[in-house]
Amino acid sequence: MAKFFKRLAAVVMTAAIAAAIIYLSMIPAAQKQLSGRQMMKNAAVPVTAAQARTTDVPIYLDGVGTAKARNMVTVRPQVDGRILSIDFKEGQEVKQGDVLAKIDPSTYQAQLDQAVAKKALDEAQLDNARKDLERYAQLGGNIIAQKTIDTQRALVDQLTAQIKVDDAAIANAKAFLSYTTIVSPITGRSGIRLVDEGNLVRASDAGIVVITELRPISVLFTLPQQQLGRINAALAKGPPRADALDAGGKAVLDTGTLQVVDNQVDQSTGTIRLKAEFANANLQLWPGQFVNVRLHIDTLQQVVVIPTPAVQRGPNGTFAYVVQSEDRVALRPLTVAYQTETEAVISQGITSADRVVTTGFSRLRDGATISLPENEPPPPAPGASPADRAAKMRAACADDMKRFCANVERSRSAIRACLEANAAQLSEACKSAAAEAVARGKRGRESSSTE
Numbered sequence: 001m002a003k004f005f006k007r008l009a010a011v012v013m014t015a016a017i018a019a020a021i022i023y024l025s026m027i028p029a030a031q032k033q034l035s036g037r038q039m040m041k042n043a044a045v046p047v048t049a050a051q052a053r054t055t056d057v058p059i060y061l062d063g064v065g066t067a068k069a070r071n072m073v074t075v076r077p078q079v080d081g082r083i084l085s086i087d088f089k090e091g092q093e094v095k096q097g098d099v100l101a102k103i104d105p106s107t108y109q110a111q112l113d114q115a116v117a118k119k120a121l122d123e124a125q126l127d128n129a130r131k132d133l134e135r136y137a138q139l140g141g142n143i144i145a146q147k148t149i150d151t152q153r154a155l156v157d158q159l160t161a162q163i164k165v166d167d168a169a170i171a172n173a174k175a176f177l178s179y180t181t182i183v184s185p186i187t188g189r190s191g192i193r194l195v196d197e198g199n200l201v202r203a204s205d206a207g208i209v210v211i212t213e214l215r216p217i218s219v220l221f222t223l224p225q226q227q228l229g230r231i232n233a234a235l236a237k238g239p240p241r242a243d244a245l246d247a248g249g250k251a252v253l254d255t256g257t258l259q260v261v262d263n264q265v266d267q268s269t270g271t272i273r274l275k276a277e278f279a280n281a282n283l284q285l286w287p288g289q290f291v292n293v294r295l296h297i298d299t300l301q302q303v304v305v306i307p308t309p310a311v312q313r314g315p316n317g318t319f320a321y322v323v324q325s326e327d328r329v330a331l332r333p334l335t336v337a338y339q340t341e342t343e344a345v346i347s348q349g350i351t352s353a354d355r356v357v358t359t360g361f362s363r364l365r366d367g368a369t370i371s372l373p374e375n376e377p378p379p380p381a382p383g384a385s386p387a388d389r390a391a392k393m394r395a396a397c398a399d400d401m402k403r404f405c406a407n408v409e410r411s412r413s414a415i416r417a418c419l420e421a422n423a424a425q426l427s428e429a430c431k432s433a434a435a436e437a438v439a440r441g442k443r444g445r446e447s448s449s450t451e
Contacts, residue, residue, distance in 0.1 A: 044371035047360035049323050052306045054352040057345050059298040059338060061231070062249075063274075065221025069287040070277070071186050071213040075100060077201040078179040079108065086197045094184045094211065101208055103201065105180040112173035119166035126159035188213040212287055217280040218259070219244060221293040222271040231261060231274070234297040242276035244285060245292040253284040258295060300338065304346045310356040311336060311344050320350060321357040321364055323372075329357060331366035397430035 081103035088100050133152045136144045184190075191210040195201060201208070219242070223231065234240045239257035246253055256278035265272050276293065278285055285291065310320050311334070318336055321329040334349025350356065357364065364370075397419065405418035419426065419434070426434075 044327070044369045045360055045363045047321075047329075047357045047364070047370045047372065049355045049372060050307050050310065050358050052304055052346070052350050052352050052354045052356060054302050055305055057300040057303055057305060057338065057343070058296050059300065060243075061223055061227055061295045061297055063221040063223045063293045063295065065219045065276075065291055065293045067244075067285045067287055067289040067291060068218050068220055069188075069212045069214065070216060070218050071188065072287070073185050073188075073211045074207040075182060075185070075209050075211060076203070076207045077103060077182065077205060078203055079103060079176055080200075080202045081105075081107070081180060082200050083195060083197050086193060086195075088190050088193075088209065090190060090192050090209075092190050093188075094190055095187045096184055098184045099181060100184055100190075101182045101195075103180040103182070105177055108173065108177040108180055112170065112177050115166060115169040115173045119163060119170060122159055122162045122166055126156065126163060129156045129159055182208060184211055186211055186213055214283060214285075214287070215280050216256075216277050217285050217287070219256075219276050219278060219285065219291060219293060220273060221276070221291075222266075222269070222273055223295070225265045225270050225272050228261075228265070228272055230297050231258075231272075231295070234295075235261065241296040242278075243294040243296070244276075244278055245294055247290075247292070249292045249294075253291065254278040254280055254282070300345055303337070304350055304352055305343050306346060306350060306356050307358050308339060308342055308344050309358045311339070312361060321361070322350070323355040323357065323370070327370055327372070329364060329366070329368055329370055397426070397433065400426050400430045 084102045084104055086101050088094060088098070094100070129152065133149070133156050136149045136152055188211045191212065193209045194206055195208050231240075235258060239259065242256050242258050244253045244256070245251065256276050258274060259277045260275040262273040262275075274295075276295075306320065312319050312321070317333060319331055319333050322332045324330055332349050332354075335347045336344050337347040338345040357370070360370075400419065400422070401415060405415055419430070423431075
């Protein structure tokens with residue numbers, strides 16, 4: 001029994017020594033890990049920031065549409081005959097009245113000549129009948145029977161009516177003869193010709209060519225029916241501007257105006273059809289082409305705008321991290337009035353004097369220390385924005401610009417050079433505004449070099 005207790009005590013002693021060794025070896029690692037976490041917690045978080053600004057923001061509605069020719073005509077022959085010539089080139093721009101093709105006119109010219117000759121014959125008979133009527137009338141009813149006089153008068157009336165029939169036949173023959181020269185009914189672009197020279201064509205044939213009007217051109221597109229009220233409100237102020245965009249929705253192909261809002265909603269899709277018209281001066285739009293349409297319905301005047309990536313969302317709503325003067329950030333709740341892919345309009349929570357964080361949110365928290373890139377531009381000096389200062393300087397120097405720079409190219413560099421050349425003769429208001437602008441620019445450069 002004593003031997004058993006000795007072995008048990010040895011085992012317990014060995015286990016205690018092993019536990020102590022493991023504990024002592026884990027303390028430095030735990031302290032190191034805790035220290036690392038504390039250092040990461042206290043380290044500055046690298047972020048980038050952007051300055052909020054006050055500007056006008058246009059509001060657009062985006063839709064998808066199809067370009068459609070405003071007028072498109074399939075030119076068909078109106079008479080039968082052989083094609084003598086094709087007087088256009090495929091893809092050619094033609095004007096209304098331009099000759100497109102000619103059909104052999106021989107048969108129709110003969111019909112016209114026949115109608116003209118028939119009228120001449122009837123006119124001769126009418127002239128003779130009138131003379132006989134005059135002679136019968138002079139002799140009177142005692143020598144010539146009244147029935148003979150009435151019959152002659154009826155013959156004159158009959159031949160007079162026949163002349164009108166001949167005039168109609170001549171007009172009809174002239175019309176058929178004119179149809180042998182096929183002209184363009186509209187101004188537009190010719191397509192691929194449907195018949196070749198020398199072929200026999202009939203009035204029932206498919207046609208000779210299709211003429212499509214490309215300038216201007218229409219675009220039919222759809223928008224959700226929920227936007228109908230805003231569209232009608234914008235249309236009441238005047239035709240809203242419409243932009244036709246490329247497939248990526250970035251480049252503007254052409255700019256036009258909204259012309260028509262359809263008079264009913266498509267119940268199967270819940271959308272309303274609209275038609276906009278574009279000048280299409282550079283032929284960027286083509287009939288049948290799918291295009292993105294951006295409809296301008298309103299403009300928000302002088303609102304606070306920040307980059308869209310700065311807007312974050314959490315359990316309590318939207319917020320942004322605002323850069324503080326001591327290189328710290330503060331979590332600021334905000335209200336978004338309007339948002340696009342690139343910028344967000346803030347109605348409450350942010351002012352134009354604030355800078356907001358745009359990247360590096362994973363380790364950010366309220367009150368965290370941050371570090372900004374060294375080449376980031378400094379925040380603007382307090383006071384008016386650069387746009388306001390530029391407007392103030394333009395107003396102060398307006399009279400001087402009209403006086404000395406009326407014939408100078410309307411560019412910023414040219415105007416500046418003109419004002420500098422006439423610096424001695426400028427008004428005191430213009431000199432003061434220019435000196436203030438130079439001073440602000442110098443302070444901005446000094447602040448940038450100091451940072």
